[in-house]
Amino acid sequence: MPQLIINKELCRGCTICTRSCGSDALHMRGRLAEVNDNCILCGICVKSCPFGAITIEKEEKINTEMDAYKNLWVFVEINQNRIAEVSLELLGIGRKLADEKGCHLVAVVLDENALLFAEDLISYGADKLIVCNDKGIGIYAEESCAHILDDLVEKEKPEIFLFGATGVGRSLAPRVAAQAKTGLTADCTVLEIDGDTGLLRQTRPAFGGNIMATIVCLAKRPQMSTVRAGVMAKMEYDRTRSGTIQKVSYQNQLPEAKRIILETSFAPKTNSITDAEFLVVVGRGIGAKKNMKLVHTFAEKIGAQVAVSRPLVDMGYAEYPKQVGQTGCTVAPKLLISLGVSGAIQHLAGITRAEKIIAVNADDTAPIFGISHYKVVGDCVAFLKEYTKD
Amino acid sequence: MKTIVCMKQVPSSNEVRLHPVTKTIIRDGKASVINPFDASALEQAVQIREKLGGSITALSMGILETAELLRDGISRGCDEAVLLSDCAFAGADTLATSYTLSLGVDKIGDFDLILCGKMAVDGDTAQIGPELAQTLGIPYATDVIEILEVDETKITVKRGIDGGTQVITLPYPALITVVKEIQKPRLPSIQSIGDSLQKEITIYTAPELGADETRTGLNGSPTEVVQTFIPENKVDCVELTGSIAEICKSIATIRQEVK
Ligand SMILES: Cc1cc2nc3c(=O)[nH]c(=O)nc-3n(C[C@H](O)[C@H](O)[C@H](O)COP(=O)(O)OP(=O)(O)OC[C@H]3O[C@@H](n4cnc5c(N)ncnc54)[C@H](O)[C@@H]3O)c2cc1C
Ligand SMILES: Nc1ncnc2c1ncn2[C@@H]1O[C@H](COP(=O)(O)O)[C@@H](O)[C@H]1O
Numbered sequence: 342m343p344q345l346i347i348n349k350e351l352c353r354g355c356t357i358c359t360r361s362c363g364s365d366a367l368h369m370r371g372r373l374a375e376v377n378d379n380c381i382l383c384g385i386c387v388k389s390c391p392f393g394a395i396t397i398e399k400e401e402k403i404n405t406e407m408d409a410y411k412n413l414w415v416f417v418e419i420n421q422n423r424i425a426e427v428s429l430e431l432l433g434i435g436r437k438l439a440d441e442k443g444c445h446l447v448a449v450v451l452d453e454n455a456l457l458f459a460e461d462l463i464s465y466g467a468d469k470l471i472v473c474n475d476k477g478i479g480i481y482a483e484e485s486c487a488h489i490l491d492d493l494v495e496k497e498k499p500e501i502f503l504f505g506a507t508g509v510g511r512s513l514a515p516r517v518a519a520q521a522k523t524g525l526t527a528d529c530t531v532l533e534i535d536g537d538t539g540l541l542r543q544t545r546p547a548f549g550g551n552i553m554a555t556i557v558c559l560a561k562r563p564q565m566s567t568v569r570a571g572v573m574a575k576m577e578y579d580r581t582r583s584g585t586i587q588k589v590s591y592q593n594q595l596p597e598a599k600r601i602i603l604e605t606s607f608a609p610k611t612n613s614i615t616d617a618e619f620l621v622v623v624g625r626g627i628g629a630k631k632n633m634k635l636v637h638t639f640a641e642k643i644g645a646q647v648a649v650s651r652p653l654v655d656m657g658y659a660e661y662p663k664q665v666g667q668t669g670c671t672v673a674p675k676l677l678i679s680l681g682v683s684g685a686i687q688h689l690a691g692i693t694r695a696e697k698i699i700a701v702n703a704d705d706t707a708p709i710f711g712i713s714h715y716k717v718v719g720d721c722v723a724f725l726k727e728y729t730k731d
Numbered sequence: 732m733k734t735i736v737c738m739k740q741v742p743s744s745n746e747v748r749l750h751p752v753t754k755t756i757i758r759d760g761k762a763s764v765i766n767p768f769d770a771s772a773l774e775q776a777v778q779i780r781e782k783l784g785g786s787i788t789a790l791s792m793g794i795l796e797t798a799e800l801l802r803d804g805i806s807r808g809c810d811e812a813v814l815l816s817d818c819a820f821a822g823a824d825t826l827a828t829s830y831t832l833s834l835g836v837d838k839i840g841d842f843d844l845i846l847c848g849k850m851a852v853d854g855d856t857a858q859i860g861p862e863l864a865q866t867l868g869i870p871y872a873t874d875v876i877e878i879l880e881v882d883e884t885k886i887t888v889k890r891g892i893d894g895g896t897q898v899i900t901l902p903y904p905a906l907i908t909v910v911k912e913i914q915k916p917r918l919p920s921i922q923s924i925g926d927s928l929q930k931e932i933t934i935y936t937a938p939e940l941g942a943d944e945t946r947t948g949l950n951g952s953p954t955e956v957v958q959t960f961i962p963e964n965k966v967d968c969v970e971l972t973g974s975i976a977e978i979c980k981s982i983a984t985i986r987q988e989v990k
């Protein structure tokens with residue numbers, strides 16, 4: 342069984358590891374750290390030890406069948422008769438990764454009208470399309486999509502399979518990963534190919550803190566990730582590109598769907614913060630809920646929309662669609678004014694594409710200033726009162 | 732009607748910092764709570780039981796200490812609690828976790844409905860629900876915002892989808908993952924807290940579950956963290972100074988410059 346090993350020669354008794362542990366599994370015995378049964382092998386202490394005294398011992402996983410897996414796949418969502426923006430972005434990063442690996446970039450499109458989108462998908466980077474345009478197929482025939490993807494993964498063996506972290510992607514990708522018994526990394530913010538091993542390096546904020554972790558999927562295939570909309574850049578549309586289309590049909594071959602969809606309705610598109618050119622982002626530093634009034638007045642005055650950090654959604658100051666960050670929206674305004682936001686990594690993941698950032702924070706050392714073009718050290722409420730005075 | 736609610740223990744705060752000198756990771760405060768989404772799921776299950784009768788079992792994979800949180804779950808309305816705890820489960824990613832939970836579900840047996848939180852706030856992966864449903868081979872719906880109808884054979888739910896909502900009926904056995912807002916968790920009464928202290932929490936180890944130890948814990952986890960780091964930010968930053976009025980003016984100017 343894998344276990345945590347503390348090297349007695351290297352341990353200096355500094356107690357940092359005991360404080361890094363989130364499961365109360367490390368304690369000092371005299372001048373040496375000692376691990377107990379609470380250990381969940383999360384590995385955080387391994388990274389915390391300045392002396393390299395902690396390691397996790399485990400069996401090497403080797404899987405010789407892995408070589409059969411080739412090419413990089415992107416699951417393309419056709420939603421309300423359009424290619425989802427995130428799918429084009431995945432083709433953008435997918436193109437880059439496929440070139441580095443020297444493999445094909447394959448777009449998987451399961452939609453009645455899939456062929457209408459073929460030219461666009463190739464122009465945005467795909468070398469090949471796998472298309473199922475059986476009657477009734479589409480992203481909301483989720484169970485059918487899942488069965489088709491299971492079958493395609495088993496037969497065609499993709500090495501890497503990327504999904505958008507959309508509602509559909511977050512429902513379908515784990516389902517497909519569980520069937521393939523492989524790993525899935527959610528909400529990646531960086532995807533790269535390791536020069537030595539050719540493995541997909543998947544980076545995301547982790548351990549619930551201000552730390553990024555790079556994750557690989559060693560002994561199982563495909564290597565799977567989800568990525569939020571707005572994180573990756575799509576390619577320039579290139580009409581001169583060419584590609585092939587492989588059509589597959591599953592008519593009458595799929596198990597009958599168990600779920601019965603009674604109704605699917607789409608809300609009229611409201612002003613989404615993702616498209617905003619000017620954005621005010623508010624954090625916990627705003628204080629009382631009543632101050633949100635000031636925020637809205639200010640935003641109106643400068644012609645901006647209002648977005649928030651996660652705690653404000655938790656506290657009921659705003660609805661979830663207004664949350665920016667790793668697990669909310671990624672925004673890319675021309676100007677972003679950040680008020681009372683500390684700048685946690687999960688938050689920054691959503692705003693780094695803003696062209697200009699002005700941040701107001703009472704704390705001179707707040708991490709938000711690290712990515713801001715202009716900083717104001719001070720009380721954001723006082724600032725709002727002044728700005729909205731007349 | 733037999734319901735299972737999957738509950739995860741998460742750290743009460745996500746404050747993880749860097750040691751100022753050694754630049755290594757420190758986490759202060761180790762208090763744990765039930766993942767808030769799971770507390771809402773439990774409340775939803777209690778309301779279903781109030782309507783249809785039956786029983787609710789809380790299920791968790793975690794360290795032994797998690798038993799205390801499950802006891803809290805009992806005081807908030809579940810009839811039984813099952814904890815899957817073994818060194819062999821340590822280091823599990825979502826694939827290994829869902830496999831292990833599926834064994835727990837099999838052990839509890841004969842259920843109609845499983846409720847999970849939409850996500851656990853410590854990692855926000857939102858993967859366990861669909862992975863567990865697949866491992867069990869049952870239909871599921873993610874992101875459920877409202878239960879519209881529920882009876883002894885099926886459940887009809889409204890779920891969030893990209894840009895809208897969907898109404899779906901699932902025949903049992905089925906699994907749903909719920910948003911936090913679906914119900915507001917009730918506070919346990921003094922009486923129910925007292926009663927919960929008398930209750931046994933059932934604990935199963937890997938051998939008791941008949942677990943294939945190549946599929947649990949670190950062994951059964953295909954994903955692996957190979958590096959952790961703090962990203963460096965290197966934007967040239969200009970400080971705006973002066974009186975508040977002057978700062979407002981500067982900001983107004985910057986606003987004007989951006990067309
Ligand atoms: C898995 C996971 C996913 C997450 N996803 C997201 C996400 O998508 N988006 C997100 O935002 N967060 C997310 N978080 C939470 C994130 O880690 C931070 O906790 C959060 O961003 C902090 O929000 P905040 O900056 O508003 O609050 P705080 O960190 O409390 O910061 C408040 C700031 O306001 C300043 N301040 C206080 N008073 C004033 C004043 N009067 N005037 C000016 N400044 C003042 C303080 O100096 C401080 O810097 C996630 C966390 C986890 C674990
Ligand atoms: N260790 C666990 N024990 C029980 N339930 C869990 C566990 N991990 C995750 N879950 C359930 O799965 C949901 C989603 O978690 P996650 O996929 O980790 O975001 C949670 O809200 C729980 O209902």
